[in-house]
Amino acid sequence: MQMKRTSNILTLSMALAAGSIAASADAQSAPEAAAPAPLTGVHGGDLDGAFINARSFSEPDGEKLYRRVCAGCHMPDARGAQGAGMYPALAGNRNLASADYAIYVVVKGLHGMPGVGRMMTDAQVADVVNYVRTHFGNRYGDKVTAAQVGTVR
């Protein structure tokens, strides 16, 4: 047992010596080892689920995901913004008529937009797509499901 423990540690140290950069890179794609911290955790993560996990979004529903992720670019009122380029308004956006299109953009990204859905679960993507498609003047009744998101990934 003692020998095994030593070997374990040796493996670790050698792996570190061999490629600490690779180890860190792998850590990014490794599933979060610890369970997400509770809302009152030491991070002081927000009650809406923000600031809990550095590598994935922890917001529990579509509205919270919109406010804490999407609104960074599309703005809290979903009217987008205009600078050297623009962020499209999601308010009254006819492209949202296609639920599959909305899922695709969230998961895969589009042009400069990262695929933020990669940091969300299938259910979170479905939630935020459903939220946007039924708010900000959008009234698309066909709800998407997590399973639908899974087929797009």
Add this chain to the structure above:
Amino acid sequence: MPLNPALPMSKRDLLTLIGKAGGASAMYFAMSSMGQAQASPFKGVPTFEGGAKGASALIIGAGVAGLTAAYELRRAGYNVQVLEYNGRLGGRSWTLRGGDTFTELGGASQTCQFSPGNYINPGPWRIPHNHYATMHYCQELGVALEPFMQLNYNAYIHSTKAFGGKPQRYRHIQADFLGHVSELMVKAVKKSALADTVTKEDGEILLEALRDLGALDKDFRYVAGRQSSERRGWTKGPGGGLSAEPITSEPLTFESVLRSGMWNHISDSMGSTHHTAIFQPVGGMDMIPRAFATKVGDAVRLNTKVTAIKQDETGVTAAYVDTKTGEKGTARADWCICTIPLSILSQIEMNVGASMAAAIGAVPYEASLKVGLEFKRRFWEQDEQIYGGITMTDLPIGQISYPSSRYGSPGSATLLGAYGFGAFAYEFTSLPPAERVARAVEWGSRIHPQYKAEFVNGVAVGWHRVPWTQGCFGTWSDEARAEHYKNLCQIDGRIMLAGEHASYIPAWQEGGITSALDAIGRLHQRAMAG
């Protein structure tokens, strides 16, 4: 990662361990290893044989890529004109000082309140010695550099999940990890556990190397003593006089260091783009564009939003709108070097071929956040003996970087109070600027309790809200790079692209500068060919 599956610790075990370290630090680290950055291939500027022969070049964007192109092409005899969206030169090579106003997308406006001499670089903030092209232009243009304190053994590593949230000095984690690992390796060698790969003679050498590397004592142990204290620091350091006898410090246990995950940060400054010597311009990163301005500033039209780029058989025309007056106009030249970030360029009408157009649309732009905080005094120096360097944390602020200049000076100073990527950066960006600053103060106070009493003011830049980049830098996936990179960099008729997005050094100025040099060299060859 070359893990031997025959060894008892599974890859999953290791990943689990590493995962516990994870967090914003992992993001930061992946960022630092991004692009497998090596020493720059810069070998000097193109020679422009044959001269410009009266040719003209339109350069779009006055960041370091556009400024490099303008400077070198003008020197080669080209007639150059530069169009720039902002009311200043530099693009992301940008410094915020007291009195500067930044209005982000959505309309929130911040006027920086820093005292004279204090600043923050929202974009690039350091120049590694092996970024030869950037170093070249700093030297050629007379940009004064000073050392950037990348690695400070007395700064902290902080984890909310280890040591009760108490920050640990880097020197403790680094020395204790190396010491304990070296001691374990010694045991393995002595037990002949490595006999199949290390000969007896090499094993003897290895033992001495491990004793040296790990600061082991004469019995190959990593324990409290002179050797370990000279690495990790003493409880009471040696001095002079009657009561000068030093008191050794007690190393942390191997288990506590290992389980803390803090070893993840030992390698933070081992990547080649973070090696010492590493520098910053004295007074702010925008000293670089300011130096370029003395050479080509007169060729730049500021406040100019390009709305369309059209090439024909004899030249390239850019249509623009003056953002101050609303006046519309056009600029035309024989050739065009376009450095507009792809996040913006993908929205601008431009008649290039399908392959370049596809490449322009294939690169998402990363979220990133920086917060600059001004404090009444340098408490990190005065109370904690931290002179420059970086404290790493798993809190959403990611890191705290102390100023690498004016050490020991009285009065106020600014530090980088947050710098991060990934989910936290999106979540920070969604907040109003004042709230981002407030969060950075709140979280930073967990590491430095002095924060709340000493805080004066702050400024926060969420890069997805920056009107002229809509993100921090272009994030190439391996797949996108394989499919599109060469198409992006090829010359298309009379148009070439440059910028960090047209490089293998994303987010670094060296990528922008070397891409510009490559582009203008090939442009000149094409121009010569007629």
